[in-house]
Amino acid sequence: MKKLQEIGATGEAYVAAYLASQGAFIIERNWRIKDGEIDLVARESGVILFVEVKTRTTGKFGHPLEAIDRHKAFRLQRLALAWISLHDKWGSEYRIDCAAVILNGNLEPQIDYRRGVL
């Protein structure tokens, strides 16, 4: 099990680095409440970003983002609103993004970052 968590953490780190390189400021990583977890919370030109990261070691078994079904999408919406209300950020603009990371062994990982998917 440890291994899976490591894979997830690696992917999240890559995405955080990618966001930072795009000029975003990482507010939080792995923000967790009873209902679930948001992988990354960031801010980019005044917009709060909630990012779900899906990491796979290979692309052979379908696209990573196919794992996000309707229920997962609704949960992301709820979590985003929970974060906003707990941090008293009502009224601020926000966006939900998804990122797919394929690690590809020793090769350079592939990041497929999609904005405003929900």
Add this chain to the structure above:
Amino acid sequence: MTLARIKSIALVGLTGHLIDIEVDISDGLPGYTLLGLPDAALSESRERVRSALLNSGAPWPNKRVTVSLSPAWLPKSGSGFDLPIAVALLIAQGLIAQGDMSRTVLMGELALDGGVKPIRGVLPALLAASHLGIDGAVVPDANLAEARAVKEIEVVGIKTLTEVISFLETGEIPEQIYSVTPQSTYSQLDLSDVVGQGRARFALEIAAIGSHHLLFIGPPGTGKTMLAERIPTLLPPLSQANVLAVGAIHSIAGALDERGVLSTLPPFIAPHHTTTSTAMIGGGAHVIRPGACSLANEGVLFIDEAPECNSGVLDALRQPLESGSVTISRASGTISFPANFLLVLAANPCPCGKYSGRGRSCTCSAAQIRRYLQKLSGPLLDRIDIRTYVEAPTRTEMMQSDLGESSAVVRERVITARAMAAERFHGMSWTLNSRIPASQLRHKYRAGKDGMIFLHNELEKERLSARGFHKVLRLSWSIADRFGRTVPNYEDVEMAYHLREGAEFL
């Protein structure tokens, strides 16, 4: 290019609608949305298209895919949109150039391995397309023969998705393999197979000349079915327009391969007597399909053991007998199919079937015999012009070695007689004797004087109803045409009277 547009045809009954298939690929979570009122088979297209693309070596876009079939209000059904959706997906991904696809339609079902499978209704779809300004089509190669029947459209038959891709990219036409049945397919059946049966043969010929509906009554095994099966060989071959019209109906019913695409032989449809009225008339919950009476359009509808039919099934035929078409209404819409057929009913004389001649071996009571044929309702029988007995051939007839007249000989006479009638009815809305309106019959198309006196006498003695009077008159015109007379004389009218009123217990 993330947007692509391809055309296809959706059929509602026999009417084709031009469908625009648009595919848009946008960023977002991987997903597939199909718009435009798809039915179950069409909704499943996603899985077929996806596997077919991947197994043909083409990529599947892991993005947000929106497929729209417009006009959006028209409910669409079936698997024929698989191929155009797959091609539109390839164009939207930039793997094929869009090119000018505004005058070309694509249709076909995809197999998971990327093969292209045949679909129903290609012939009516392309007939409709040619009227909608389409001049090119890509169809499954198994449907190529029927597609080629539409001369206005340049058709390419394909076996696999890979072939479509290379055709659209390079214009290279894959090998076209198909077989077309010969132009004039006359069946193996021939009237010369029938031994004796002089009276029934005559009835068949007159029925064929005027398209008069027919009832055979006779014991089992005397040849009622054998006679009925040979009627299509006595009818004139179908015109080019009717070959396509008949083919189109068989195509949507999935029965065109059996029939042969270019067959000029009028169809012969013989539903079993346990058939339901839906199977007879046509219907269906989502997709409305033609019934037996539409498949028999321009041909013969034969119902053996007619009194055994479920109540209502035969009476449902009254509307098509009257109007030459059926109109079917369901929640999904109202559809008309042509149903212009020659009705042939066959019945035993009694439940045990042996009541004929002196009826010695019959075990039925008088009441049973009377009740049996009463199952055929009055209004239906009123529409039947000819009622005739079919008796078992006698021993001498069975011993005869010389054959009776062949179908070809009789058919020639039928064609000549029909030409006479057509000339007489020039400029009218009908061409067949059985279709003369009653009002015209009394004034314009009277028989000779002797004949009219005979009919009026029978009317007076109440041996003939007013409707029967008209029927006999129409029949006598067919008999006159048969013998090349310009006006029916006394003998023609008398013969017609016996053909119509010959079966006394009806």
